[in-house]
Amino acid sequence: MAEAPPRHGGNVEQLARQLNCHPRRILDFSASLVPFGPPRSLRRALRRALNDHVIPYPDSSYQALREAIAQAHGLDPHWILPGNGAAELFTWAARDAHSLTNLLPTPGFADYQRALATWGAAGRSLPLRLHWGTGPQSWVEALAAPRTLQHLDPRHTALWITNPHNPTGQLWRRDGLEPLLHSHGLLVVDEAFLPLVPGGEKHSLIPLAPKFDNLVVIRSLTKLFAMAGLRLGYAVAAPARLERWRRWRDPWPVNGLAVRGGLAVLADSLWQQRVWRWLAREGPWLAQRLGRQCPSLQVHPGAANYRLLSCNHSLTPLQQSLARQGILVRDCRSFLGLDDHWLRIAVGKRRHNQRLVTAMAANLNHL
Ligand SMILES: Cc1ncc(COP(=O)(O)O)c(C=O)c1O
Incomplete structure (x- = not known):
């Protein structure tokens, strides 16, 4: 076989x-991780954490970590939920999305399918053109068959966007993504690789989260800091949505070492x-x-x-x-x-x- x-x-x-x-x-x-990581600050924090953060349960509200992430984005901590890698958070985004028609740009990252299948849902392919230019790209112009969308009521759809896209590496311009928030029922934007892209932050949708409660942005710390083995990511979304996810999942999805490691790397300004x-x-x-x-x-x-x-x-x-x-x-x-x-x-x-x-x-x- x-x-x-x-x-x-x-x-x-x-x-x-x-x-x-x-x-x-x-x-x-x-696997695409920063090849010279992890930062020394992470190694130092983990050595210290071995003494103090293996025995106790982590703080299940993850208050310190939420504050540090919120500060990095100029948001209130209620808008932040740390997760056991971005992958865990896709599962909860999929829980919210499973009764909608899920549109998955293809070729695309397969884990969204896995997350949807957890809830008995499946994605519908939204083909992308396989030719593109350099520099930030227009979302609408990238669609190979925009007519696929014609028979759908966008309010009943969840669109999963990866910015920059995986596997193509296309960086989507923020001004091309923002209009999607006015039409789709839910927009899940995976920005796992965005913090690595020079000039990429200006295309993040995180600043829009307080204005749109149909927006979920998911970030990963595992690529930027080369710490995939620790598992740490976070979601930025409306507090009511994140509170619902918190009640669904287990009480300590992020372990004590990942919390200390996360705090250390987030403070590593260089x-x-x-x-x-x-x-x-x-x-x-x-x-x-x-x-x-x-x-x-x-x-x-x-x-x-x-x-x-x-x-x-x-x-x-x-x-x-x-x-x-x-x-x-x-x-x-x-x-x-x-x-x-x-x-x-x-x-x-x-x-x-x-x-x-x-x-x-x-x-x-x-x-
Ligand atoms: C686009 C994308 N998002 C998310 C992830 C997973 O991130 P994490 O390690 O934080 O679960 C990957 C891993 O390959 C990825 O390619």
């Missing part, structure tokens, strides 16, 4: 088992600027080098810390050959609308990017 394509990146331990090597020897370009400088330098470098050394690949423009690649032949042999050399790239077959002609790669550190480009060029020459 053919093996199903992986539904997410970062399967480092699995590949290390296959290659019989230590997971640290795997170069992971399949980190985000360091990430912006790295991405502004490395993103274009990687795209240029790939274009030059791997001319059979099309490197699509993107604002996030990953790039989508396509080719006129299957890229599965390339992916498999890289895996044999301990290099993981993201198989795109689990993204509806993409096939084995597509791959997604994360932007890494310069020397790792160099190794990836060299390995890809050598492999493509031999295929």
Whole structure:
């Protein structure tokens, strides 16, 4: 039986088992985390937390963490709900959305489907064009078949937006998203990668949350601070909605170490600027080098810390050959609308990017 394509990146331990090597020897370009993290402030906070925050239950109101997040966005803490990663919060957004028609832009991140399936609901595909330009994009112009929407009453729909989009990396302009709040019953905006994008914050919908109670914005700390193993994200939405979610879920979804870690990284004022400088330098470098050394690949423009690649032949042999050399790239077959002609790669550190480009060029020459 053919093996199903992986539904997410970062399967480092699995590949290390296959290659019989230590997971640290795997170069992971399949999950898109800041490659030089986590910040020292996180390591220090966790060492201290091991003494004081393992034994007690966490504060189930997460007051300190909510205040720190609220302060970062200039909001009142009642508008914030921390979660066990963004993924946990999608489950509750889906609970609110399950009786509406859920519109999922495709190709798109598969976890929204998982969240909806939890409540017996399914998403309806909203195809995006597979060609786009550089810079912030217009939402309406990106739709491949806007007529799909014609027979729907938008008030009975929930639209799930990823900004920047995964896997394409398109950054949606705020002025293109804002009108959607006047029509759709619910707008769930996943801004997991937005804080990494230089100039990205001005396209966030968080400042609009106090004006629209049909808006849910979800953020993740796991990409920006390279702390996916700790699991920490948050939702920004109307207090009544967040209070409902709080009553549904278990009393301590965010553990004590994640709380202390979160407080430390949120206070790390220089980190985000360091990430912006790295991405502004490395993103274009990687795209240029790939274009030059791997001319059979099309490197699509993107604002996030990953790039989508396509080719006129299957890229599965390339992916498999890289895996044999301990290099993981993201198989795109689990993204509806993409096939084995597509791959997604994360932007890494310069020397790792160099190794990836060299390995890809050598492999493509031999295929
Ligand atoms: C677009 C997007 N949102 C959210 C997540 C999950 O974030 P978290 O680790 O905070 O659950 C991912 C993980 O790959 C993602 O790609």
